[in-house]
Amino acid sequence: xxxxxxxxSRQPGVECIIHSLGSDEMIAQRLAQMGILPGARLHIVRxxxxxxxxEVSVDGGQSFAxxxxxxxxxECEIVAIPLTAVDGPPHTxxxxxxxxxxxxFRHRMExxxxxxxxxxxxxxxxxxxxxxxxxxxxxxVKLGRGEANKIIVKVTGG
Numbered sequence: 001x002x003x004x005x006x007x008x009s010r011q012p013g014v015e016c017i018i019h020s021l022g023s024d025e026m027i028a029q030r031l032a033q034m035g036i037l038p039g040a041r042l043h044i045v046r047x048x049x050x051x052x053x054x055e056v057s058v059d060g061g062q063s064f065a066x067x068x069x070x071x072x073x074x075e076c077e078i079v080a081i082p083l084t085a086v087d088g089p090p091h092t093x094x095x096x097x098x099x100x101x102x103x104x105f106r107h108r109m110e111x112x113x114x115x116x117x118x119x120x121x122x123x124x125x126x127x128x129x130x131x132x133x134x135x136x137x138x139x140x141v142k143l144g145r146g147e148a149n150k151i152i153v154k155v156t157g158g
Contacts, residue, residue, distance in 0.1 A: 010054065010071065013082040013100055013152050014044045022073030031074075034064055042076065083122070083130065083148040091121050093135065094153040101150040109151070112141050119156065 018040050021028035036042070036058055045055040045063065054071055057063045080097040096116050099106045109115065113134050123131040129142035143151070 010044065010047065010051075010068070011082060011085055012044055012046050013080075013149070014078060014085070015080040015097070015152070016042050016076035016078045018042055018074055018076045020075040022075065024073050027070050027073045031066075031070060035060070035062060036064065036066075041079075042074075080152045080154050083132075083143070083151040083153050084145060086122060086125065086153065088155060091123070093119055093121055093156045095119050095156045097152045097154050099150060100152055101147075105147070105150060109147070113137055113139065114141060114143075114151065120153070 018036065018038050020038060021031050021036070031037075036056075040058045043057045045057055047054055052068050054066050054068065055063060056066055056071075082100075083094075086092075086094065096114065096118050098116050099109055099114075101109075114120070114132075119135040120132045121135060123133055123140060125131075128145055130145070130148045131140050131142055133140050
């Protein structure tokens with residue numbers, strides 16, 4: 001995906017690669033002291049109820065609470081997003097990066113042919129259910145919004 005500001009990615013499940021800590025020296029220094037450095041992968045875990053604090057984790061599995069202003073200051077490349085956040089042209093191909101739910105959710109999705117590494121196309125995302133098709137199968141899978149929100153995808157092409 002293209003290089004963008006993290007302010008567009010304030011959603012749980014988003015994964016990005018940090019390219020710059022931003023131009024504000026105070027924020028950059030604080031982030032560097034926490035171990036958040038350019039080149040690291042950042043995962044948005046969850047948002048606080050009022051949205052001012054965001055829980056993130058970095059490569060080493062360390063979790064941090066970041067202020068919204070710190071997250072907005074970062075320049076990053078988004079590499080994976082929840083299926084519900086996809087805003088591409090119809091019939092774009094996506095690769096399932098990971099399933100963010102628990103064991104029961106993962107088993108239910110795998111039984112329907114939705115598993116990490118497989119390629120899918122979104123046929124209809126306008127309503128509920130969301131209709132997707134696995135590229136190597138003709139069967140169409142219908143997903144609820146909650147299920148689709150736990151499916152983290154990467155764009156692979158059109």
